[in-house]
Amino acid sequence: MxxxxxxxxxxxxxxxxxxxxxxxxxxxxxxxxxxxxxxxxxxxxxxxxxxxxxxxxxxxxxxxxxxxxxxxxxxxxxxxxxxxxxxxxxxxxxxxxxxxxxxxxxxxxxxxxxxxxxxxxxxxxxxxxxxxxxxxxxxxxxxxxxxxxxxxxxxxxxxxxxxxxxxxxxxxxxxxxxxxxxxxxxxxxxxxxxxxxWVDPLAMPPPTANGRVDSIFGSVYIYLPAAAPTSTTMPTSQLRVANGSGGAASAGSGHFLPNTLHNPQWVQITCEKGAATLTSYDSLGARIGAPRSDSRYDYIGGAGASAAVKAAANQSFEYDLYAVCSDRHGALDAATRAASSPSGWYELLRFGRNLGPDPLPANAAHWRKIVTPAGEVWADLNAPGTFKFSDADFLPVMxxxxxxxxxxxxxxxxxxxxxxxxxxxxxxxxxxxxxxxxxxxxxxxxxxxxxxxxxxxxxxxxxxxxxxxxxxxxxxxxxxxxxxxxxxxxxxxxxxxxxxxxxxxxxxxxxxxxxxxxxxxxxxxxxRKCGWLSEREVKQLVPLSALRYGRDPRNGISGYLWEPISSRSVDAQNNPVLKDHRLSLNRMMRKYLINTPMRQASFFGNAIQETAWLSRLSESGGGSYWYTPWHGRGFLQLTHASNYLAYWDWRGRHIPVALKTALETAQRTEEVKSPRLRNVTAMHDVNFNGLTPEIQSWRTAVEAPRQPQSAENTLAPADSAGFYWASLGMARYADGAHVLERVVVNTINGQGTKVYYRSPAFWQASAAVNLPSSIANLYSAALNGFDSRCCAYGYAVAVLTEEYFPDSRGLLGLAFPEGNSPRSVE
Known part of the structure; x- marks a missing residue:
């Protein structure tokens, strides 16, 4: 919407x-x-x-x-x-x-x-x-x-x-x-x-179940019953103790166990531009105290962190969420980690509950530092008797x-x-x-x-x-x-x-x-907080034509080509990328907080180009590269064995240490060689003992080759892109100022001059996932296909935002990229 x-x-x-x-x-x-x-x-x-x-x-x-x-x-x-x-x-x-x-x-x-x-x-x-x-x-x-x-x-x-x-x-x-x-x-x-x-605003009944799961957007709201577990000091365990049950308040008698809430309350968690803000309300919706900004160091000691890093952390908890979840998963003992995953913890901290298939311990605690009538305490927002909602629930208490x-x-x-x-x-x-x-x-x-x-x-x-x-x-x-x-x-x-x-x-x-x-x-x-894109809205993101730097087959000259994009890209009946993956794309964006117009424009500017305009989920020519069969797959082209292994670690998949070491060593060995000396068979599966059919199926699922799609095939292409987004910190760059710059190029295939739009923020977000070493090297030619990405980015900015594009005089007056027309999707 x-x-x-x-x-x-x-x-x-x-x-x-x-x-x-x-x-x-x-x-x-x-x-x-x-x-x-x-x-x-x-x-x-x-x-x-x-x-x-x-x-x-x-x-x-x-x-x-x-x-x-x-x-x-x-x-x-x-x-x-x-x-x-x-x-x-x-x-x-x-x-x-x-x-x-x-x-x-x-x-x-x-x-x-x-x-x-x-x-x-x-x-x-x-x-x-x-x-x-x-x-x-x-x-x-x-x-x-x-x-x-x-x-x-x-x-x-x-x-x-x-x-x-x-x-x-x-x-x-x-x-x-x-x-x-x-x-x-x-x-x-x-x-x-x-x-x-209608709900009586002076006698609101406490919730008895979680909110909806079909639609979740905006802030997350968590109801805490009286007697929910609390701590006045930083918790040392990410798991609930066996007898630490919440929800069994004895409010009538006024007797409470130590380290518990004395009154029910609500906590609102709002993530925006890196910060995670927690606001407390009483059972009727009256604010308690002042909102507070979360910090990663509210939950870990941070002995190795500098004072400056700690001071800035209360404005970057959202950006740090990937690391925070890795912290919590990593703090578990080996036996518990076997039934856990950083991805499951991410869902818990993002939604207040695990909505996905990746494992999370049944007794996982969601410790957050909150404001109560008695002051700031740590509270378990996942204790029994807690219930979770979002702005999509249109809560009476709000x-x-x-x-x-x-x-x-x-x-x-x-x-x-x-x-x-x-x-x-x-x-x-x-x-x-x-x-x-x-x-x-x-x-x-x-x-x-x-x-x-x-x-x-x-x-x-x-x-x-x-x-x-x-x-x-x-x-x-x-x-x-x-x-x-x-x-x-x-x-x-x-x-x-x-x-x-x-x-x-x-x-x-x-x-x-x-x-x-x-x-x-x-x-x-x-x-406007919803962020869920309908089929019609996704189709509009695909340009009618785009630039590509390549060779003109008619004369062998290299330069910019202006080429039409096949209408099959937006054929929802016959294009499996659009037909089978739109819902999972939306769920992925919801999970990984790709939930503002400019974050989505930065994502789709890359993903639409990476998937050859939504036509495929595997890297073109992937079978011929030295890193095959670990070539690019998914909406942001998960590439190289090390990145597949990191993604599976994220999801709680267990890879034998010997196999992981062998794959990473082989990759490093070939990476440092000059391209002409690389062994094109070095990464082939036959070279690695322990690379089971199951692991191979996980890898293949990222490109979803089979019809009808399995749950994993539908999930992995989008979720792997969300993993890339979170682990590489793309949101931090996408949240920057998108100052649109008009670029004019001459084409070599008889299409005259063409215009595309770029911005430093989009460059940095693109470089984060494609060329991290050049984030500071603005508009480096080393980033493959950036001009093509900018064509998709321009359409996404026009469709998703209210920004105007500069014309030839530098005036911000164009509602759509110059020389382009909206895609008709009736």
Missing amino acids: IISPPFLPDRAGSSEEAWLDAAMAQPASRLASTNAPEGSFPLSLKLGWHNGVHIQAPASGGAHLPVRAVADGKVVFVHAPTAPNNDLGHPLNYNPFHADTPTAAWTSDGFVAIEHRTDIGAEGNVATEVVYYSACMHMAGIANCPKTAAPWTVGDAVCRKDALGTPGQIYGHEGQVHFEICCDEANLRRLTRRGPD GWNCFDDDPNADLRCDSLRMKTLIRDPDPKNEQRMERAELARRLGDASVRTKLRRTICKFPSEWDRTTIEARYGWLETEDFKTADDDAAGAQKWDRFVKHARAVTFADLPKAFLDADWRFHPREFVGVM
Whole structure:
């Protein structure tokens, strides 16, 4: 799932949260009755339900930015805007803030609704597909569809970031739109897995099972019961002691065993740009103390580490995770290591539980240093009675809740649960449940924070056929003081005409049935953490054409060739690389934290080129190299016996010491020779006793040659790439600044000049896995095929991020690499 906000301002070095806030900023004006921004969610004027939020469009170069599609999808409804005029009698010239006297306050009625269909995970071999809708109202103009060069119309396929139109006016305020996100109940259940159930925020039941496994993203949340094991000193064992059971708290009597938690609590673990931040909450979601940054040296002595290394370690625990897991596995005795693996420990520290097939001791402890009401302690986050979740679970303790208890079908909020959520917490306030008092609470910052994570069910405000049913309550509550109130009747008549002018009689049923609504800013922010790529999204990463440095067969001249890439690469039915490995690729990226757009762009920039544009999982010509049969396999081409052995160590595979020594010695012997003197049969299997058929099958599985695929064949090609990513520290480089540089080359096969884009960050990430000795030697020609990798990288940056590419003048204005076109995957 790839999603972005409806406006794409320049990041200008902003954090993700700050950029999203700028992209979806609400109008500065406030409603007098609430002191909340106009057009708030889910409640606005007169404590009425409101589908989405009003957004003040960012500006650039003196003009408002265009409205853009937030995700790939299909247009399901379009209404072209009415041309503005100054006729005070026109129903779109309606000012609700001066209803007594008609004044010119134009409201634009351009409208586009889009159906989005994507994946957020998978259960076994079945993708978790979700369907949701985005809608943008009050546009002043509808843009042209890039494929038809005509205004968007129903049925048009939309790509994320396509311009939909220009922002219009809301009650005379320029550059504003209404934006909303909604889905039906079936898709709410798929999105959240918790369905429409409301949970009392003041009496949350403790969890009794782990969260979902099909979709895991964002932060990890771990519930710790009272009596969970703790330690005030650094633990010396990575295993639970035989009687060290958690979850058997005697909270009722107030008696606890020594070194246990006295109260249940939650721990949130967030990994970002190298740091692992742990934040503690009580059982109702109130923060405990301040967040703390994890350090590798919270868990090992580090006698050989310098003070500078230790000081920096609390900002690099995520980058150190590979080493941390090796530390924990290596600290076990030999007998226990036989049922363990660094990979299993990685899953435990990454997810709070082992989701994969690699071994982990049944009594493995997950010691982390956390904050409790009594101070910092080490706690076992894997003790019995602990339960693990992620942002994909939309946890009530983190503020998520569903509201569908409004007994009426109008847009007046009569939800007791919603009113209870926003009311004044002071029980002495006898008016705290009155509508006017509740409305005033909408401007309170703490209330607005709570409302961002409400998921609410109520009818669409754009349905013309239900205007009277939705707004009838306003006639007597807001417009008419009595049946014979002629002035009030006139105001009501103007309002009804305006409501008809901004609604539509022919909205699609599926859109109207999508009556569960999210706060758009919160939905976009949370789902941008998902990182799971649908088939359509993966296909778009493969370039239409690419550069290759080679020899032109027509004349024997060496230079740059511009060559088309076969459409078979994106044929999901006949290309086994795409058909059989997309889900495992996603699971691998989820495990190894390849979970930001630029990390994924750095990965796919290499993996797509390494696999010959997703066409094969073994090195071309592998049978002819001196290191055969240990040639490149998998998505990042695991190469050389030493790397295969390291990968199997990672997964807990047991290789005889004599065989390992023989293979490594033979490899070193040949590596130091000049290429023409190398023995091309030195690494062949017949030379090594103990190289069993099972070990050979492990090696072959990395290229997944057989159909139908076994579980290992499906896992190893992607997982070996994740191992490379983690062990070589590619994330550290991928997290650097991606300053895109435009490079122009001349081709020798009649294709003229071509442009590709590179960056130091992508170079370093590529060199880390392909040429570690040259990481500091920027753009060294020794790195094979870097220009080809940059072609895939450029497509990945365009598809996965919101970055712009420099043009020939150096201006950042291109949404796609110069001279390239998006791949159509309809």
